Amino acid sequence: MKTITKSALAAAVLGALMLSAAPTTVMAAGGASGAAVKYAKQGQIGEVITNPYRIAPLTAIIRSGGYTLTDVKVRIVPKENGAEIKYDVDRSEVLTHGGIPVFGLYPDYVNTVEVSYTRTDLTGEKKAVNEAYKIYAPPVYTEGNGTVSQKSTMFDTTVVKADPEFKDRLYLVNNLLVSPPKGSRVVWNNPSGGALEWCFYPQNAIIDATGEVRWYMNVDSIYDMESVYNGGVMMGFQQGDDGALTWGYGQRYVKYDIMGREVFNRRLPAGYEDFSHSFDQAQNGNFLLRVAANDVRRPDGRNVRTVRDVIAEVNPAGRVVDDWRLWEILDPYRDVVIKSLDQGAVCLNLDADSAGKTLSSADLAAMDKEEHFGDITGVGIGRNWAHVNSVDYDPTDDSIIISSRHQSAIIKIGRDKKVKWILGAPDGWQKAWADKVLKPVDKDGNPIKCEQGKCENTTFDWTWTQHTAFRIDSKSDKRFVYLTAFDNGDGRGLEQPPLPDMKYSRAVVYKVDQEKGTVEQLWEFGKERGHAWYSPVTSLTQYEADKDSIMVYSATPEMQLVKGKAVGAPNPYLMEFKWGSTEPAVEIRINGSMGYQAMPFRVEKAFHHAK
Known part of the structure; x- marks a missing residue:
């Protein structure tokens, strides 16, 4: 017979009394009457x-x-x-x-x-x-870089103008926090690099037409500056027809809806590396990624990783279906543009000590002799000779249109890997490509004479170190291609001006007649604003069909490199123009922020999909 201690007997009696005294609703806490409901409701549905x-x-x-x-x-x-x-x-x-x-x-x-x-x-x-x-x-929180130049964790804006027709606009702003020490611990593509040399913390937000932040991305769960395969620079944002966002960073390309739900987050296919700049959702259902090749054997027998000169076409399942290896399609030794660039501002490789310096033929020859490869301005496979910063698909003939910064050229290339046309100065092209250069004409179709990088008619100019060559789909057809571009303006006319403050940038619209091989400049903005509007790197010009407008982001104005020092933080201009107007309908300043690109975000596409 078991002996029951006094303490055990007391505990049993107390437990029985508690059970008998408890209300039956206690069973609702996961008992027989159903699952527990522990959250507080405000309205007539859930938490x-x-x-x-x-x-x-x-x-x-x-x-x-x-x-x-x-x-x-x-x-x-x-x-x-x-x-x-x-x-x-x-x-x-x-x-x-x-x-x-x-x-x-x-x-x-x-x-x-x-x-x-x-x-x-x-x-x-x-x-x-x-x-x-x-x-x-809660308040906005993002990473800091520990410097006095960073005064807030997100954008400080000044709305200069917003016409009533544009009061409903939301703008996705894709900016960068430069020089965080955490991001400089990995250098890719030894000894110097590709996309992991660019490891800037993302500053991605959506602002309304009053300049208020209404959405931002806290990337900490999907991004790590100290990781080769989870760091880099977030670039190439697009909002697809399903309302979701696509972009890439470093060694990844991704898709998320605006609520933050992951659709996919993938490593680049194994034969490629270093995504940056451009992720195009092509009308054929595939993705066009601006990447590089991670193992190429040069004609001289040296194996190298290439730099910003490959377009990979990937289907929705992640399989590579085609690629454009640009050193096999263009001339990687055309150097007339490379030798005119300001070496202090080569896209995001900002080097104050090289401000105002250019490269000579001897400099380029020495690079090759010394086997100096990597993300450096130069010619030949394994150097930054092309620097493609946008890709756009033309569904009328299954081709792509690229913007090559270091050739100062917008180039259309077919599925057969043949060049269809080149919109850029005719100087320096060998015979195989010279016949593809478009001939500029005025509004009456009369030829405009251009030589040595300069045109005699002031109503036309080429683009120089441009960004974002985008086809205007709703205005283009099989013969005519309407194009927008941001003409950054470095090396304009194949030279550096006598004074740095003589540089200027333009947003520009062209009309290409593919049958005649001609190009007409339809619209420009920026020249009249002068150096105050000059963006040496980054930026965007893009047509918006819903308001028949041109969206422009001059992303790095007021950023100067003088005598070995960076002077002044960029203060980007976000602007939108009604078609044909040179007076902005919207002008918003993003104060003290390193800009990359910006574009309208359409909330109706995100939640109410077209049938």
Whole structure:
């Protein structure tokens, strides 16, 4: 017979008394009456989950609460004199996120979010609901670089102008935090590098037309500056027809929706390395990635990694279906542009000690003799001879249009890897390519004489160290190609000017007649703004069909390299123009930030997909 101690007997009696005294609703905490419901509800459906996928802190999901939700609409109540964000939500988005996706919250603010929906329960009973939620979103947080030049973790903006027609605009701004010490611990492509030499912390945000941040990316869960395969510079953003964003960084190319949900996040295919600049969602359903080849045998027998001179075409499943190896298509030894560049500002390789210096033929020959390869301006395979910074697909003839900064040329190349035309100064091209150079004409079709990098007609100029050569799909056809480009302007006329402040940049639109082999300049902006608007590197010009407008981002103005020192932080201009106008409808300054690119973001595409 077992002996029961006094202490055990007392515990048993106490437990029995507690059970008999407890209300039956205790069983709801996971007991027989059902699963526990421990969250606080504000409205008539489920709980609010903020930052649901960890990378978009100014988003939230209002859970469905077990109901079927249809006819969903969302409105973020603006601050006084603020910009309103409102959108319809497809049923597919409700199913994907398990509730109502909320986008566009103000940071460090208690937001009022108005939602309406039809709620259907298990009995089939429908109820139309209109209600408001209070959702606090925390302050913006991103990485710092430890310098006094960084004064905030995200953009400080000044709205100079925003016409009423553009008050609903949202702009995705893709900027960079330069020189964080964590990002300089890995050098790729020894002894000096490719994309991992570029390891700048991302500053990606969406601002409204009043300059307020309404979304930003906290990249910490998908990005690591100290990792070869998870670091780099985030570039090449596009919003696809499904509303999701694609971009790349270092050795990765990715796709996420605006709520932060991962669609894919992939390593580059094994034969390639060093993504930067351009990720084009082609109309044929594939992706065009500007990369480099990681093992190429030169004619002299040396094996090298190439630099910014390969376009890889990847299908949605991640299989490479084609590539364009540009040293096999163009002349990697054309040096007339390379020798005219300011070596202090070669894209993001900013070297104050080299400001104003150029390369000579002897310098280029010495590089080859010394077997000096890597991300350096030079000629030949294994050096930065092409520096392609954009790729765009032309579905009318299954070809690509590239912008080659270090050739100061926009070039169309077919699927057969043959050059169709070259929009750039005719100087320095060997015979195989010289016949492909487009002939400039005025508005009446009369030829314009150009030689030694200069044109006699002031209504036309070539682009110089340009960025973003984009086809205007809605205005182009099989014969005529309308193109936008940002003409940065370094090495204009194949020379450095007597004074640095004589440099200027332009946003420009061209019309190419592919049958006649001619090019006409239709529009430009920037020359009249002079050096104050000059961006030595980066930037974008892009047509926007919804407002028949030209979006321009002069991303690095006021950044100067003088006598071995960087003077002045960039203060980018974000501008939008009605077609044909040289007066901006929108002008927003991004103060004290290293700009790369910017573009409109369309919230209706993100949540309400075209059928």
